[in-house]
Amino acid sequence: MNLELRIKEVDSLRKKGIQRVIEVKTSDFTLSNLRDVKEYVHKLSEEVSKKLGRKIDRIEFIGNEDIGTRYILYRFRLYTGDRYIACRIVTYFNRHIQTILTVGD
Amino acid sequence: MPELPPGQRKIPDFIVYRILGQPEIDINQWRLEITGKVENRLSFTYKELLNMRQVEYVSDFHCVTGWSVEKVRWSGVSTRELIELSKPLKGVKWGYIYSADGYTTIVPYEDLISEQSIIALKMNDQPLEPEHGYPARLFIPHLYGWKSAKWIVKIELTDTYKDGYWEALGYHQRGNVWKDERFKKI
Incomplete structure (x- = not known):
């Protein structure tokens, strides 16, 4: 699995204290269950640690939810000290289609 | 056409989202502006919108999370008629929408000026409730609800795409409910 991380500056999330998002470009792959998703997030x-030059201390699973009947959104937090990078992963019929991370102030 | 778009389920009432809080609106100060790539920058008061020709129809509302509310009666001003008054310049491809709470979204121009796109002033024959976007919200029935911005204050016509709030978090550039356009391809 090849992961390409692209950092984008965003204005539209500033009110939430988010200045940058990281879009993850990758080939499609299967994430059949939460165990698969956790392995992927690890x-x-x-890669996030290398890209941002920050050590990720721990990973927390926040929850998942259905978006319509075909998509599932998984949410995690990647902690660097007492701050975190939020991670959103979307699957479509258990195929990974999107990962976006948000980086605060 | 099937009763509901793919992946949707009916529920009896709206789920209310206020991701950036409930804005306080002073109706005497509130304006709807049309700016960007236009010959005439325009600004409308609530009263001016109420005095324009009102479009009325019944349509379902579809939230991207998967719920739909059926048979809502909508009325308001045709978005196309408002935008035509501003005389858009050639090359406009998008409408970037601003709300009073700081929320933003982006809509393809062709959808923004589609026949049923309105600046809604009433729902079910009553002025919008504060939670539903009083004094005015965009409503475009064939797009998911996050495009139908509540508490709308500005439409900026542009030739350049840029993410709004949910688009920055991965949601689709257009969001057509019949095409299941929930997330964009990265």
């Missing part, structure tokens, strides 16, 4: 966190 690998992703290593």
Whole structure:
């Protein structure tokens, strides 16, 4: 699995204290269950750590929810000290289609 | 056309989202502006909108999270008629929408000026409730609800795409409910 992380400055989330998002470009792959998703997030966190030059101390699963009947949104937090990077992963019929991370002030 | 778009389920009433809080609106100060790539920058008061020709129809509302509310009666001013008054310049591709709470979203121009796109002033024959966007919200029935911005204050016509609030979090550039356009491809 090849992960390409692209940082984008965003104005539209500033009111939430978010200045940048990281879009993850990757090939499609299967995430059948939460265990698969957690393994993926672990690998992703290593790439995020390299990209931002910050050590990820721990990963927290926040929750998941259905978006319509075909998509599932998984949410995690990647902690660097007492701050965190929010991570949103979307699957479509259990195929990964999107990962976006948000980085605060 | 099927009763509901793909992936949607009916529920009996709206779920209210106020991700940036409930804005306080002073109706005497409130304006709806049309700016950007236009010959005439325009600004409308609530009273001016109420005095314009009102469009009325019944349509379902579809939230991207998967719920739909059926048979809502909407009335308001045709977005196309408002925008035509501003004389849009050639090359406009998008409408960037601003709300009083700081929320933003982006809508393809062709959808923004589609026949049923309105600046809604009433729901079910009553002025909008504060939670539903009083004094005015955009409503475009064939797009998911996050495009139908509540508490709308400005439409900026532009030739350049930029993410609004939910688009920055991965949601689709257009959001057509019949095409299941919930998330964009990265």
